[in-house]
Amino acid sequence: MTLTSDPNLADPDATYAALIAAHDGLTEAESAALNARLVLVLMNHIGDATVLRAALEVAHGSGAGASGGDI
Amino acid sequence: MSKIFDTPLYPYARSADQDAPVPVRHPVVIVGAGPVGLVLAIDLAMHDVPVVVLDDNDKVSFGSRAICFAKRQLEILDRLGVGADLVAKGVTWNRGKVFAGEDQIFDFNLLPEAGHKHPAFINIQQYTVEAELVARLRTLEAAGKPVHIRGNSRVIAVDPQPDHVGVTVDTPEEPYQIAADWLVACDGARSPLRAMMGLDFTGRVFEDNFLIADVRMQADFPTERWFWFDPPFNPGQSALLHKQPDDIWRIDLQLGWDIDKEVEKAPERVIPRLKAMLGPEVAFELEWVSIYTFQCMRMERFRHGRMLFAGDSAHQVSPFGARGANSGIQDADNLAWKLRLVLEGAAPEALIDSYDSERVQAAEENILNSTRATDFITPKSAASRVFRDAVLDLARDHAFARPLVNSGRLSQPTWYDGSGLNGPDDPTLPALTRPGAPAVDAPLPGGWLLDRLGGDFALLAIGRPAPEVVGTRPVEILASPEVQSRYLNTHLSALYLIRPDQHIAARWTDAAPATIAIALDRAKGGLG
Numbered sequence: 152m153t154l155t156s157d158p159n160l161a162d163p164d165a166t167y168a169a170l171i172a173a174h175d176g177l178t179e180a181e182s183a184a185l186n187a188r189l190v191l192v193l194m195n196h197i198g199d200a201t202v203l204r205a206a207l208e209v210a211h212g213s214g215a216g217a218s219g220g221d222i
Numbered sequence: 223m224s225k226i227f228d229t230p231l232y233p234y235a236r237s238a239d240q241d242a243p244v245p246v247r248h249p250v251v252i253v254g255a256g257p258v259g260l261v262l263a264i265d266l267a268m269h270d271v272p273v274v275v276l277d278d279n280d281k282v283s284f285g286s287r288a289i290c291f292a293k294r295q296l297e298i299l300d301r302l303g304v305g306a307d308l309v310a311k312g313v314t315w316n317r318g319k320v321f322a323g324e325d326q327i328f329d330f331n332l333l334p335e336a337g338h339k340h341p342a343f344i345n346i347q348q349y350t351v352e353a354e355l356v357a358r359l360r361t362l363e364a365a366g367k368p369v370h371i372r373g374n375s376r377v378i379a380v381d382p383q384p385d386h387v388g389v390t391v392d393t394p395e396e397p398y399q400i401a402a403d404w405l406v407a408c409d410g411a412r413s414p415l416r417a418m419m420g421l422d423f424t425g426r427v428f429e430d431n432f433l434i435a436d437v438r439m440q441a442d443f444p445t446e447r448w449f450w451f452d453p454p455f456n457p458g459q460s461a462l463l464h465k466q467p468d469d470i471w472r473i474d475l476q477l478g479w480d481i482d483k484e485v486e487k488a489p490e491r492v493i494p495r496l497k498a499m500l501g502p503e504v505a506f507e508l509e510w511v512s513i514y515t516f517q518c519m520r521m522e523r524f525r526h527g528r529m530l531f532a533g534d535s536a537h538q539v540s541p542f543g544a545r546g547a548n549s550g551i552q553d554a555d556n557l558a559w560k561l562r563l564v565l566e567g568a569a570p571e572a573l574i575d576s577y578d579s580e581r582v583q584a585a586e587e588n589i590l591n592s593t594r595a596t597d598f599i600t601p602k603s604a605a606s607r608v609f610r611d612a613v614l615d616l617a618r619d620h621a622f623a624r625p626l627v628n629s630g631r632l633s634q635p636t637w638y639d640g641s642g643l644n645g646p647d648d649p650t651l652p653a654l655t656r657p658g659a660p661a662v663d664a665p666l667p668g669g670w671l672l673d674r675l676g677g678d679f680a681l682l683a684i685g686r687p688a689p690e691v692v693g694t695r696p697v698e699i700l701a702s703p704e705v706q707s708r709y710l711n712t713h714l715s716a717l718y719l720i721r722p723d724q725h726i727a728a729r730w731t732d733a734a735p736a737t738i739a740i741a742l743d744r745a746k747g748g749l750g
C-alpha cells in the first residue's frame with residue numbers, strides 16, 4: 152500500500168469543519184489530548200507501517216520545525 | 223533472624239595455587255559468583271571443563287534484586303539440574319493487570335498456550351536462586367567435577383596476553399597470581415575488570431528514581447503482576463506489585479528525579495506510602511528498602527582477546543521487562559558450549575566471536591525493549607506524555623490501544639536470526655522454529671522435548687529415523703499435535719540440527735548425512 156496524497160474527501164469543507172468543531176470549548180491541553188487520541192485511532196485504522204512512515208514524512212516535511220533536506 | 227544473604231556460603235580457604243612457584247594456569251577462570259558466573263561455571267563443570275570461580279565476598283547477592291525468572295531461563299536452569307527446585311520454591315504466575323488512575327484497564331496472560339514444561343515466569347528472590355546455584359556447584363565439586371569457588375578472592379589486576387590472561391587475586395592473606403586460557407568477567411554492572419581494561423560502557427541513564435520495597439504480609443492479592451500508571455496512592459508516577467515466595471511482596475514505586483534518596487528511604491516516609499497503596503487494614507513488615515536509578519548501557523564488544531564479558535558487566539537494562547539476570551543467564555548458556563568446544567580442540571577459536579555477535583544482538587534487543595518501556599512509563603517530552611496518556615485513556619474501552627500500553631515487555635529469548643552459525647532453512651517449516659530460534663518445548667510420551675535434547679549437538683528426527691552424523695546425538699520422536707504445529711506445519715517429517723544451547727542451527731524436510739555434517743561444521747564456527 153502507498154499513502155494517498157491525492158484529494159480523497161467527498162466533502163472536504165464539512166469534514167474539516169467537523170475536525171475543528173470537535174475542539175470547540177476545549178482548553179489547549181484538552182485539544183492536544185484529543186488530537187493525540189485521534190492520531191492513535193487513525194494510526195490503528197491505517198495499520199500499514201509503510202503508509203504511516205510516509206505520512207509521518209509528509210507531516211514532518213512541511214511545517215514549522217521541518218527538518219532540512221528539501222530541494 | 224539470620225538471612226541467607228548474611229550467611230557465608232564459600233568462605234575463604236587457602237588454595238594450592240597460592241604456594242605454587244609459578245602462576246598456575248587454568249582453562250577457564252570466572253570472575254564473579256552472581257547468577258551469571260555461577261550458571262556458566264555449572265555448565266562447564268557438568269561437561270568436565272575445569273573452572274575456577276573467584277568472588278570478592280563469600281555470600282549470595284545482598285538484599286533484594288531480581289525476582290522474575292522467565293521460561294527460557296527456567297529451561298536453562300533445568301538443564302543444569304536446578305530448575306525443578308526453583309519452580310517448586312518459586313511463585314508461578316502467567317497473568318498481569320494494568321491499572322490507570324483508579325481503574326483496571328486490561329489484563330493479559332503470558333502463556334495462553336499449553337504444552338510447555340515450564341511456566342512463563344516464576345518469581346523467586348535472586349539470593350534464593352544464587353543459593354541453589356552455589357549448592358549445585360558444591361554438589362558437582364563433591365562428585366569430583368573440576369570446579370572450585372574461591373570466596374573473598376578479589377581480582378585486582380589483569381594482564382591480557384595473546385593466548386592467556388594473567389590474573390592477580392587479593393585475599394585475606396597475601397595476593398597471588400594465576401593465569402587463565404579464558405577469563406570471563408561476570409563481575410556485575412560496575413565491572414572492575416572492564417575498568418581495569420579501560421573499556422567503555424555507554425548508553426542512557428534514565429532521570430528517575432524507583433523505590434524498591436520488599437514487604438512481608440499476608441494479603442489475598444492474586445498471584446499476578448499488577449502495574450499502575452498514575453495511581454491515587456502515587457499520583458503522576460507508576461507502581462508495580464509482585465508476589466514472591468514466603469509471603470514477601472515486591473513493590474516498586476516511581477519517585478521522580480528531584481528527590482532526596484536518604485529522606486525517601488526512611489521508614490517514616492516509606493510506611494505511609496505503602497499504607498496508602500495496600501489499604502489501612504493490611505498489616506505488613508518492611509523487609510528491605512532501596513532506591514535505584516536505572517540505565518541502559520552496553521559494551522561495544524563482549525570479547526577482548528582472551529577476556530570475555532557476560533551478564534551485567536557487558537550490558538545493563540532497566541528492570542521493566544526483567545531482562546537483566548534473564549539475559550545474563552542466556553549469555554552464559556551461549557558461551558559455555560563454545561568455550562568447551564574450543565578448549566577441547568573440537569572447534570576453531572572463531573567460534574568465540576559468535577558469542578560476541580549473538581549476544582551483542584541480544585543486548586541490543588533487550589536495551590531497545592527496556593528503553594521503550596522506560597520511555598512509556600516516564601515520558602521524556604511533553605508530546606510523549608500527551609500520547610502516553612491518550613493511549614491509556616483509549617485502552618480502557620478500546621482493545622486496539624492495549625498493545626500500545628508498555629509497562630515492560632517481559633523477557634523473551636533472542637532469536638539469532640542472521641547468525642553466522644545458522645545453516646540451511648526450509649521456510650515451509652514453521653517460522654517459530656527457524657534457524658537461530660530457541661527450540662520450543664513440547665510434551666512427548668513420558669516427558670518433554672527439551673529434556674530429550676540435553677546439552678550437546680542433537681539431531682532431532684521427527685516422524686523418521688535419524689541419519690548417523692558424527693558429533694550429533696540422534697533424538698527420534700513422533701509427531702504429536704504440538705510437535706506438528708511447532709516443528710512440521712503440513713509436513714510429515716523433518717530433521718532439525720540443534721546446538722548445545724538448544725538453539726536451532728539448521729533444518730530440512732530431508733537431508734543427506736553429508737549436508738548435515740556441513741551444517742554441523744558451520745554451527746561450530748567452521749566455514750561450513
Ligand SMILES: Cc1cc2nc3c(=O)[nH]c(=O)nc-3n(C[C@H](O)[C@H](O)[C@H](O)COP(=O)(O)OP(=O)(O)OC[C@H]3O[C@@H](n4cnc5c(N)ncnc54)[C@H](O)[C@@H]3O)c2cc1C
Nearest residue numbers: 254256257258278288289290377409410533534546547548
Ligand atoms: C531492583 C532490581 C530488580 C531487578 N529485577 C530483575 C528481575 O526481575 N529479573 C531479572 O532478570 N533481572 C532483574 N534485575 C537485574 C539483576 O539483578 C542483574 O541483572 C543480575 O544480578 C546480573 O547478574 P551478574 O551475575 O551479571 O552480576 P552480579 O549479580 O552483580 O554479580 C557480580 C558478582 O561479581 C563479584 N565481583 C565484583 N567485582 C569483583 C572482583 N574484582 N573480583 C571478584 N569478584 C567480583 C560481586 O561480588 C558479585 O558477586 C534487577 C535488578 C535490580 C537492581
